[in-house]
Structures are given as C-alpha cells and as structure tokens.
Amino acid sequence: MGKGRIAELDFVRAVAILAVLLIHGTADATVEIPFGSRSQIVFLLINKLSNFAVPVFLMISALVMFYRYEAGWNGREAFNFYRKRLQYVIVPYLIWMFFYYVFYQWLGNNRDLSAISIDWLDFAKKLQWADVGYHLYFIVIIAQFYLVFPIIMSLVKAFAWFRRYLWLVGIVIQGGVYSYHHWVNPFEHSGTLVTTYAAVICIGGWIGLHYDKFRSASRHLWWVFGLAMLFGYSLFNIFVLIRTNISFGAVAYEVVFHGYAIFMGISLLWIGRKVMEGYTRLAKWIVSFSAASFGIYLIHPALLSYWKVRLVYPGDSIAYQVSAIASTIMLLIVPWIIIALIKKIKGSWILLGR
Known part of the structure; x- marks a missing residue:
C-alpha cells in the first residue's frame, strides 16, 4: 500500500488500555465508598475521566482501517482482511468467552469446580452479545464494524461527497438511531450496537483518509484538549449531580460522553506524535504496553x-481504599507480565490475537 506506520497510535492504545484498567479498578469504589467523602470523589473523578477508553479504541480502529485500505480495496484484500479478523479476533473471543463462562461460575460458587455446569445452548446464546462478564462486548461492536466496513469503503470510493463528509455522516447516523431508540422504540442491547458509536467510528475513518492533513493541524491541540477536559469534567459533574437526584437527561449525557471521547481521541493523537518523537526511551515502553493491550484487555477482569x-x-474502611488502589496498580503490572510470557509460546495468537 506504500503507507508508513503511524507511531502515535501506540501511544493512543497505551493510554486507552490504561484508561480501561482505571475504569474497572475504580468502578466499585465509586459506589461502595460513602458518597460525598473526599476519597469517593477522587475515585469517581478518575473513573469518569477514563470513560473515553472504548470510543477511542473504536476511533483508532476505524482510523487504521481507512488509512490502510484507502489505496486499494478489492476481492483479494477483502479475503485477507476477513481471514485475519477471524483468526486474530474472533478465535480469541470464542476462547475467552468460554473461559469467562466457566470462570465466573467457579468464582461465584466459592471456587468449587464441581459446581460448574456447561450448557452449550446457553453458551451459544451468550455469544451474540457477549453476555458473560463486562468487557467482551467491545469485540461484538468491532465485529459489526468489520461487517459494514466494505460498504462504507465502497461509498467512500464511489462518492467524493461521502468521503469529504464521512465525519458528518457518522454524527447523523448516530443521532438518528439514538433519537429513534430514545423517543420511538428502544433497541435491545443498544450499548453493544455499532450505530451507538457511529460518530467516533466515522470521525476516526475520516481522520484515516486525511491523515497527513490531520497531522499538520496539531497546532490546534491547545483548544481541542481544553474542550476535551471541559467535556470530561462535565461528565464527572453529571454523575455527582445524579447522586443528589439532579439530572440533565439522557440526551445531555450522550452528547457529553461522546464529545469527550472525540476531542480526547484527537488530542491523544497529536500528543502521541510529540511523545513518540521526543522521548525515545519512554516510547519503547509505550510500544511494549501497546503491543500487549489486547491481551491485557482480555485477561485483566479475571485477575x-x-x-x-x-x-x-x-466500603468505609481505609483497608478498602488501600485494596482498591493496590488492585489497580496490580492491573497495570501483572497482566503485562503475563502477556509477555504467553507471547513467547508459539501459537500464542490463539489466545491473544494480533
């Protein structure tokens, strides 16, 4: 294809997986520590400021796809594309779904192996929407994107206006689908539908199609990052006010949540370029952490x-707070080490993908 590697994507992946770990590591503390205490506010702030993680992962996934395949999309490319996704994404998904299907039964029954029951029909039903655990839904969303990607790419190739306004198309689709869901007829599993993230996906795709132009616009980082922080702080305040029975409504939450992710994703790309080019030692660690990100995502909920x-x-004890902090630190280190060891084994892609 003749296109170079985008080094700053390693930075964005590393920050996004760090945010995932912070979300999960602090989640219980936001509700189990007494509301209004200083420590509860700190945990809540960290948790909500990390909420850009999943949308940003979807944004950069779309960016890579459109950047990679813009120059040529044909039958051979499509075959290789789907073969690799089946091999490196769907196979690990099936394995880890089964692992968590068994693991949570074992954990929920006082770690008694005899209490594990495998109902293959029940397991098959759970596969569609990743109804096991709380994190594998991301793969369901990304699999839907893989299915519609050839259609979007064909439209990009066929219509200049579609390519130019891909970002706006995504916003319109997401806004339209959300309006129907909110005011007409709610969708089941709406949080696992690709249309719920159409805006971040299409904005990521637009950036991938115009990456040189996007990269040269990094002078706007100061106000874009400022907007990201404004949206992030607003998201935090929405959750604080909800606890006091003050609500701005679901629409306000959606706008703030996705606005935060979009501006944060753009900012991280620009910041990442500066970091990866200016701090070579740090960049090596970032690349390593980024390379392990998919494996860390798969394994960390079990730990x-x-x-x-x-x-x-x-929840009102110092021991609880120390344990919450220690468990989060553990998530930053132990899964990374485990993934590094597993990757030394031939055929590790079966578990960790690529």
Missing part, C-alpha cells in the same frame, strides 16, 4: 474479580 473475592473490606 481483578479474583482479587475482589479474596480481599473483602467494608
């Missing part, structure tokens, strides 16, 4: 869930 079952403290 965190086991930690929480083994170490139980009252």
Whole structure:
C-alpha cells in the first residue's frame, strides 16, 4: 500500500488500555465508598475521566482501517482482511468467552469446580452479545464494524461527497438511531450496537483518509484538549449531580460522553506524535504496553474479580481504599507480565490475537 506506520497510535492504545484498567479498578469504589467523602470523589473523578477508553479504541480502529485500505480495496484484500479478523479476533473471543463462562461460575460458587455446569445452548446464546462478564462486548461492536466496513469503503470510493463528509455522516447516523431508540422504540442491547458509536467510528475513518492533513493541524491541540477536559469534567459533574437526584437527561449525557471521547481521541493523537518523537526511551515502553493491550484487555477482569473475592473490606474502611488502589496498580503490572510470557509460546495468537 506504500503507507508508513503511524507511531502515535501506540501511544493512543497505551493510554486507552490504561484508561480501561482505571475504569474497572475504580468502578466499585465509586459506589461502595460513602458518597460525598473526599476519597469517593477522587475515585469517581478518575473513573469518569477514563470513560473515553472504548470510543477511542473504536476511533483508532476505524482510523487504521481507512488509512490502510484507502489505496486499494478489492476481492483479494477483502479475503485477507476477513481471514485475519477471524483468526486474530474472533478465535480469541470464542476462547475467552468460554473461559469467562466457566470462570465466573467457579468464582461465584466459592471456587468449587464441581459446581460448574456447561450448557452449550446457553453458551451459544451468550455469544451474540457477549453476555458473560463486562468487557467482551467491545469485540461484538468491532465485529459489526468489520461487517459494514466494505460498504462504507465502497461509498467512500464511489462518492467524493461521502468521503469529504464521512465525519458528518457518522454524527447523523448516530443521532438518528439514538433519537429513534430514545423517543420511538428502544433497541435491545443498544450499548453493544455499532450505530451507538457511529460518530467516533466515522470521525476516526475520516481522520484515516486525511491523515497527513490531520497531522499538520496539531497546532490546534491547545483548544481541542481544553474542550476535551471541559467535556470530561462535565461528565464527572453529571454523575455527582445524579447522586443528589439532579439530572440533565439522557440526551445531555450522550452528547457529553461522546464529545469527550472525540476531542480526547484527537488530542491523544497529536500528543502521541510529540511523545513518540521526543522521548525515545519512554516510547519503547509505550510500544511494549501497546503491543500487549489486547491481551491485557482480555485477561485483566479475571485477575481483578479474583482479587475482589479474596480481599473483602467494608466500603468505609481505609483497608478498602488501600485494596482498591493496590488492585489497580496490580492491573497495570501483572497482566503485562503475563502477556509477555504467553507471547513467547508459539501459537500464542490463539489466545491473544494480533
């Protein structure tokens, strides 16, 4: 294809997977520590400011796809594309879905192996929407994107206006689908539908199609990042006010949530370029952490869930707060080490993809 690698994507992936770990590591503390306490506010702030993670992962996934395949999309490319996605995404998904299907039964029954029951029909039903655990839904969303990508790319190739306004098309689709869901007829599993993230996906795709132009616009980082922080702080305040029975409504939440992710994703791309070019030693660690990000995403809930079952403290105790902080630090280190060891084994792609 003749296009170079985008080094700053490693930075964005590393920050996004870090945000995922912070979300999960602090989630329980936001509700189990007494509301209004200083520590609860800190945990809530960290948790909500990390909420850009999933949309940003979808944004950069779309960016890479459109950047990679813009120059040529044909039958051979399509075959290789779907073969690789089946091999490196769907196969690990099936394995880890089954793992968590068994793991959570074992964990929920006092770690009693005899209590595990495997109902293959029940398991098959759970596959469609990743109804096991709380994190594999991302793969369901990305799989839907893989299915519609050839259609979007064909439209990009066929219509200059579609290519030019791809970002706006995504906003319109997401806004239209959300309006129907909110005011006409709610969709089941709306949080796992690709249309729920159409805006970030199409904006990521637009950036991938115009990456040289986008990269040269990094002088706007100061106000874009400022907007990201404004949206992020607003998201935090929405959740604080909800706890006091003050609500701005679902629409306001959607606008703030996705606005935060979009501006944060753009900012991280520009910041990432400066970091990857200016801090070579740090860049090596970032590349390593980024390369392990998919594996870390797959494995970390098992470690965190086991930690929480083994170490139980009252929410109003210092021990609870120390445990929450320690478990989050553990998530930053232990999964990374485990993934590095697994990757030394031939055929590790079966578990960790690529």
